[in-house]
Amino acid sequence: MKKEMRKKYILEYAKKYFSSRGYYETHIEDIISDAKIGKGTFYRYFKNKEELFISLLVEFLNEWEDFVFKDLLSIPPANYREFMHTLVFKSLTFFRTYEDLCNIYLRIAPGLSTIFGPYINSFEDKMLGHFKNVIEDGRAKGYMRDNLDLEFCSNVIAGAFLRIDYYYFVLRYKNDTSLNVHVLADRLIDVLIGGLGSAEWRSMTSQLENSPADPQR
């Protein structure tokens, strides 16, 4: 259907501009001129600039859940370690793959809270919810320390994730093409196990401690 294609087109260019320039420095003019459509046409697809931006926030949300959790939850990994690895790896890959969308969500949108606050909160809640489930699940299986505050820990995980994303994929990525997502994933798991894992699990993986930080996969 041609109409849908056109909308996708608009979203594509909007993404590019919002990500690189921010909300207010992106003008409808920029987008429609790249998308080669008229100004009036744009307003047939989106009520206004806000709605366009919100579409991208929603897209981010959907893509994220899809990419990171869809398979992970429907086809559960063999064991918790595998689960953790998949989660971490998929998350980092997502950040790298959907660079613009993540940029918009993580860097651009938070500064616009008055209008877009609800959408940010929605992602926050979902993300933390998923992390809480992961921790609870891990706890039930004895992999996670049970003396830790659930909300606090899910925030630590979120912080680590988002920061790694921001640093390696937003700020530095362009300068360091040697970056290997697997390496980052392993490092992150290593630290998370140390920080949140039970003594039992830690000991199971303690050989890591004296081996190179970036083990072969």
Added chain:
Amino acid sequence: MKKEMRKKYILEYAKKYFSSRGYYETHIEDIISDAKIGKGTFYRYFKNKEELFISLLVEFLNEWEDFVFKDLLSIPPANYREFMHTLVFKSLTFFRTYEDLCNIYLRIAPGLSTIFGPYINSFEDKMLGHFKNVIEDGRAKGYMRDNLDLEFCSNVIAGAFLRIDYYYFVLRYKNDTSLNVHVLADRLIDVLIGGLGSAEWRSMTSQLENSPADPQR
């Protein structure tokens, strides 16, 4: 000196608006009408809106280094644990005390990278530099695992810190007045020791694991 007072006044209101509304949704008109000064007066103190915003970024930078590191570096704590606790506690207290300034720096400014990028980067570099020093110092003294990548770990610390700040002081603070910074600090240290600490140090503090997560201080 009265002149300085007036400038402070403007900065105070600007802080409030930028923090709550963002850069573009804050209008000079808002600030001067709250500060009860004329439009021309504002422009006696600041060349333009950009310079006003930069003033706040610089203020953040200075206050942050002052608040968190000045005493910490000139009057070194008795031991490494004490040092870590002071660092974590001061950082969290800073976020709570300079709420608006932090908001501007962490939420508002990153979405405006074109113009303000250099200031953001400057903070990034300083913050990571400090964390790297902390890790290296801890490593030299045997408290920190030495198989971890320095840059990576400093980012994990930064992420955890900033996230905790964002979650507890920006998003949720208003709803949860019972929040105790000491409690958060202890939880954070606990996790950091687990994630980054050496086996030796972890065992020294392992009793924590089976005690309540929020120990009395």
Added chain:
Amino acid sequence: MKKEMRKKYILEYAKKYFSSRGYYETHIEDIISDAKIGKGTFYRYFKNKEELFISLLVEFLNEWEDFVFKDLLSIPPANYREFMHTLVFKSLTFFRTYEDLCNIYLRIAPGLSTIFGPYINSFEDKMLGHFKNVIEDGRAKGYMRDNLDLEFCSNVIAGAFLRIDYYYFVLRYKNDTSLNVHVLADRLIDVLIGGLGSAEWRSMTSQLENSPADPQR
């Protein structure tokens, strides 16, 4: 084409205002309110006030060369006297016909040299160039004294022209509707022949001296 019409419309009102009020005392507001268009519409047609003004300077330049020299050079008059008369008559008629444009060029623009200098200079050069050609041509044909400095004389001609224009069409015209351009042209030629003409040519026209200064045409 309607678009061109609209632009002409704006230029028409701009001309009126710039001519009567000067550059800084003419406000975009004045023009658009007379032209009954929106503020944004104005800026669709002109980048800014400066560009609008420059458009008028360019219009003056083009119209002037067209009006005074186009036919004069492509259809050369039968003899030098005829040529001189046509030149003088056309020039004075131009000043009278394009009153506002001339006003802008001769009275308004010179006081704004910083920005518009190049356009003024361009006209200066062209005008003097044409006058120089006229003098050289006249010299070659024996009508002009050959002991006179070319640059100096072209400036005398320019001065006389521009002054007559300024005085009769800008300052006094409104009070003296009886003004006849032919009369002025004849007077001017008379003086120019006397001042710049060769003895030979002067004697040819010496009968003028004892006849009424304003001969019937």
Added chain:
Amino acid sequence: MKKEMRKKYILEYAKKYFSSRGYYETHIEDIISDAKIGKGTFYRYFKNKEELFISLLVEFLNEWEDFVFKDLLSIPPANYREFMHTLVFKSLTFFRTYEDLCNIYLRIAPGLSTIFGPYINSFEDKMLGHFKNVIEDGRAKGYMRDNLDLEFCSNVIAGAFLRIDYYYFVLRYKNDTSLNVHVLADRLIDVLIGGLGSAEWRSMTSQLENSPADPQR
């Protein structure tokens, strides 16, 4: 008297700025900062910017009459030729000596007619009046053709004068330091005699025609 000195100072700097930048591009700030006085002080000496500008127009008028006509009228030259030469020479010297003042009067003020019109007109009238007198006097003594319109001729003289001034002293002067005012004066007289002088006078000076245009003085 110190007060008068101060006023002179202000006028001096105002002259410099108005002449080089025009009325609207000259700011009170510029002047007082150069004159090293406070803003309030300025307004003790001049009611407002307009009055300051008018002061300069008046100064021009006074200086001009003084410089060019005072001696000329009170100590009449021996003969008419001498008189003409003195008039032309003094006028050109005046333009060169009072460069800024002339610039203001001839280039800046005319574009501001709404406000300053009366002052411009006043100079116009005086200048033309003087030239008319010169012509009438010359006519009475048989030096001037009597078939010429007085008003027209005085304007031709004015035009030639002002143009020569504008061209040689405003536009080109800086590039041509070899300019000799005597040379210009002689050339101008030569042309004026030719254009306006009686046959009798012309023949008296006809030897000039075949001699170099710039005779030794």
Added chain:
DNA sequence: TATGAATGAGCTTTCATTCAT
């Protein structure tokens, strides 16, 4: 008397949105 901080009317310009074609 001299100052310069304070003022605000008023300017140019932008850009999301509308609507006639």
Added chain:
DNA sequence: AATGAATGAAAGCTCATTCAT
């Protein structure tokens, strides 16, 4: 359905002038 010309509210900023010190 698609267009892009037209719109005008609203922004940032300037600078002549005032007035408390």
